[in-house]
Amino acid sequence: MTSQVTGPAAMLAIALEEARKGFAEGGIPIGAALFGPDGRLLGRGRNRRVQDGDPSVHGETAAFRSAGRQRTYRGTTMATTLSPCWYCSGLIRQFGITGLVVGESRTFTGQHEWLAANGVNVTVLDSPECAELMTAFIAANPALWHEDIGEDS
Amino acid sequence: MTSQVTGPAAMLAIALEEARKGFAEGGIPIGAALFGPDGRLLGRGRNRRVQDGDPSVHGETAAFRSAGRQRTYRGTTMATTLSPCWYCSGLIRQFGITGLVVGESRTFTGQHEWLAANGVNVTVLDSPECAELMTAFIAANPALWHEDIGEDS
Numbered sequence: 001m002t003s004q005v006t007g008p009a010a011m012l013a014i015a016l017e018e019a020r021k022g023f024a025e026g027g028i029p030i031g032a033a034l035f036g037p038d039g040r041l042l043g044r045g046r047n048r049r050v051q052d053g054d055p056s057v058h059g060e061t062a063a064f065r066s067a068g069r070q071r072t073y074r075g076t077t078m079a080t081t082l083s084p085c086w087y088c089s090g091l092i093r094q095f096g097i098t099g100l101v102v103g104e105s106r107t108f109t110g111q112h113e114w115l116a117a118n119g120v121n122v123t124v125l126d127s128p129e130c131a132e133l134m135t136a137f138i139a140a141n142p143a144l145w146h147e148d149i150g151e152d153s
Numbered sequence: 154m155t156s157q158v159t160g161p162a163a164m165l166a167i168a169l170e171e172a173r174k175g176f177a178e179g180g181i182p183i184g185a186a187l188f189g190p191d192g193r194l195l196g197r198g199r200n201r202r203v204q205d206g207d208p209s210v211h212g213e214t215a216a217f218r219s220a221g222r223q224r225t226y227r228g229t230t231m232a233t234t235l236s237p238c239w240y241c242s243g244l245i246r247q248f249g250i251t252g253l254v255v256g257e258s259r260t261f262t263g264q265h266e267w268l269a270a271n272g273v274n275v276t277v278l279d280s281p282e283c284a285e286l287m288t289a290f291i292a293a294n295p296a297l298w299h300e301d302i303g304e305d306s
Contacts, residue, residue: 055221088243
């Protein structure tokens with residue numbers, strides 16, 4: 001992966017590509033991508049609960065896995081289509097991922113404010129495309145969505 | 154997997170088996186297991202950063218993945234040989250895993266107290282076997298250990 005992008009909107013665009021692939025596969029449409037300090041794409045991925053039957057693969061953990069082993073995450077930025085849940089926020093905090101770009105936090109308000117309070121450089125873009133994708137998905141699949149965030153229906 | 158165990162010590166014993174397998178493989182010796190409300194083993198696993206080149210597989214996330222999709226985690230207990238980092242603590246909190254058994258928190262003090270403050274039923278066993286395994290591993294592989302918890306050396 002040799003792409004190099006600059007700016008939150010360009011980073012989010014790659015995460016949104018992943019989310020749309022997930023939607024087309026019948027999966028939970030959340031995508032993410034991890035970028036190096038120079039804007040180089042390190043990894044990208046999407047939620048794969050449905051596709052792989054694997055509840056551990058959220059968008060952010062998929063992008064993190066795709067990037068492989070890294071000696072440090074200092075200066076990296078995670079872009080995700082949706083405000084990250086505790087699981088993915090814990091990942092970002094533990095590994096010292098420096099920046100976070102959030103597509104939207106309307107359909108689910110995760111822990112991006114907690115991350116900001118703990119030193120992560122957070123940008124929320126409030127993207128209509130991201131929100132429309134999740135709104136359509138949740139309306140059609142409420143039980144699946146609740147399963148993915150550990151909420152009893 | 155049909156094993157059924159009761160009590161924190163028996164749960165930890167399975168996590169410790171996983172950690173020892175990881176040690177024998179040259180991996181980071183942290184293991185975990187997830188149990189249902191009735192003590193049935195739902196999933197077990199170990200850190201696989203070295204074995205699979207996959208930084209997303211901590212002991213706890215491996216056990217969670219191994220358990221497959223679950224409709225709810227209410228009443229489940231995660232046993233882990235080591236106090237869980239933010240990543241794994243976020244997992245436990247997001248999915249509402251009810252109980253946590255920690256082998257030891259001497260070699261690394263993760264977020265078990267944060268989880269307890271947020272309603273998780275936490276038991277710390279202060280196991281000498283768990284502590285000796287991690288102490289030996291960290292002494293021999295400090296850079297690998299720092300990589301696994303996202304600390305710059």
